[in-house]
Amino acid sequence: MKVTVNIARVLVGALFIFSGLVKAIDPLGLAYKMQEFFEVWADEGIMKGMMMWLHSHALLFSVTMISLEVILGVALLLGIGKKLTAWLLLLLMLLFTFLTSYVLFSGKIRACGCFGDCIPLTPIQTFTKDIILLLLVLLILFKTDLIKPVFSSRINILLLSLSIAGVVFLQWWVLKHLPLKDCLPYKVGNDLYKLRQMPADAVQDKYSYAFIYEKDGVKKEFTTDLPDSSWKYVDRKQTLVQKGKNNVPLINDFSFTTESGNDTTEAILGQEKEYYLLFIKTMDDYPKNWDGDIALITAANIYQKRSIYIVTAQPDKVKERFATKIKKEEMPLILTCDVTAIKTAARANPTVFLMNGPIVKHKWSWADFGDVIKR
Numbered sequence: 001m002k003v004t005v006n007i008a009r010v011l012v013g014a015l016f017i018f019s020g021l022v023k024a025i026d027p028l029g030l031a032y033k034m035q036e037f038f039e040v041w042a043d044e045g046i047m048k049g050m051m052m053w054l055h056s057h058a059l060l061f062s063v064t065m066i067s068l069e070v071i072l073g074v075a076l077l078l079g080i081g082k083k084l085t086a087w088l089l090l091l092l093m094l095l096f097t098f099l100t101s102y103v104l105f106s107g108k109i110r111a112c113g114c115f116g117d118c119i120p121l122t123p124i125q126t127f128t129k130d131i132i133l134l135l136l137v138l139l140i141l142f143k144t145d146l147i148k149p150v151f152s153s154r155i156n157i158l159l160l161s162l163s164i165a166g167v168v169f170l171q172w173w174v175l176k177h178l179p180l181k182d183c184l185p186y187k188v189g190n191d192l193y194k195l196r197q198m199p200a201d202a203v204q205d206k207y208s209y210a211f212i213y214e215k216d217g218v219k220k221e222f223t224t225d226l227p228d229s230s231w232k233y234v235d236r237k238q239t240l241v242q243k244g245k246n247n248v249p250l251i252n253d254f255s256f257t258t259e260s261g262n263d264t265t266e267a268i269l270g271q272e273k274e275y276y277l278l279f280i281k282t283m284d285d286y287p288k289n290w291d292g293d294i295a296l297i298t299a300a301n302i303y304q305k306r307s308i309y310i311v312t313a314q315p316d317k318v319k320e321r322f323a324t325k326i327k328k329e330e331m332p333l334i335l336t337c338d339v340t341a342i343k344t345a346a347r348a349n350p351t352v353f354l355m356n357g358p359i360v361k362h363k364w365s366w367a368d369f370g371d372v373i374k375r
Contacts (some may be wrong), residue, residue, distance in 0.1 A: 005143045008136040016073030023066045023116045026179040027171045028347050031062035033113035067167050074163040078156045079149035086141040093134045100127040118183035176367045185250040186345040193269045193358035195251040206242040256335035269358040276308040277353040279346035283317040292369040299373040301330045308332045313339035
């Protein structure tokens with residue numbers, strides 16, 4: 001039994017550390033996933049006020065959850081605070097199992113994001129994983145007496161402290177800069193134009209349609225042969241017959257709209273030259289007392305002779321920011337884009353892409369705009 005418990009200890013501890021670190025390279029990704037849960041529950045009327053409060057603090061919860069996963073994994077491997085560690089692991093596993101079961105059985109959320117965007121798992125895979133882990137954690141909880149500390153208390157505390165500092169620093173760094181590993185469709189080297197297109201092997205959803213007509217107060221459904229003009233059309237019913245597959249482009253809802261409402265996505269991505277896309281999600285969490293964006297626009301216009309376009313979900317507020325800081329003739333074209341698409345493309349606010357036609361050549365967060373200017 002001692003061997004079995006220690007094997008479980010190593011498996012659970014290592015998996016928790018791995019799961020935490022995979023998400024630590026992009027804590028905003030987990031925050032956005034948490035917000036998706038909170039939005040769905042708020043829409044269902046479940047403690048709407050609290051869900052909105054949790055939604056606004058999702059990043060804090062994301063960083064806390066990721067740090068806790070790594071800390072508990074390290075503590076379990078080292079054998080520190082065995083009872084407390086085991087109980088906390090059980091509470092986390094109950095939470096994770098609830099979330100993955102909700103994803104699996106409700107169908108309202110596509111995936112739980114358990115291993116971030118780099119290792120996507122299907123709902124059934126994540127649920128199965130959590131059930132197995134839950135059983136292993138229960139075994140550890142009931143047999144903590146068989147777990148012995150690996151090192152002396154002083155060394156164990158030192159190693160745990162270094163782990164805490166390391167995972168917190170990692171998340172701080174990637175939030176200021178960009179994820180260490182980009183696993184999203186907008187990563188360097190990708191062709192955004194091609195990824196906006198429907199996959200070649202896409203199978204579309206199949207629907208059946210019924211048309212409802214009314215005559216003399218009686219409503220009737222027709223599927224093929226429609227009635228004569230004495231019947232009045234009322235409504236149309238659409239029923240899913242067969243679910244399609246692979247029928248959503250990897251890049252969805254990513255389009256640029258001008259102030260006059262024209263879609264200019266293909267015109268911009270189709271350029272045969274290098275240019276910049278400056279992504280400004282919103283002005284709500286914009287860096288304060290910072291003018292790196294002004295310096296970038298000036299450098300692009302005057303020194304580098306590259307076109308630069310601002311892509312934002314708040315065109316009016318962005319226009320207001322630059323109105324008094326940039327000469328009218330140097331003002332970039334401001335384009336509107338879906339905020340969810342911007343959050344996926346640009347993890348830092350703001351972020352700049354160096355593009356060559358539709359290809360992403362490089363990307364920098366606001367903290368590294370100085371490197372762009374020096375190019």
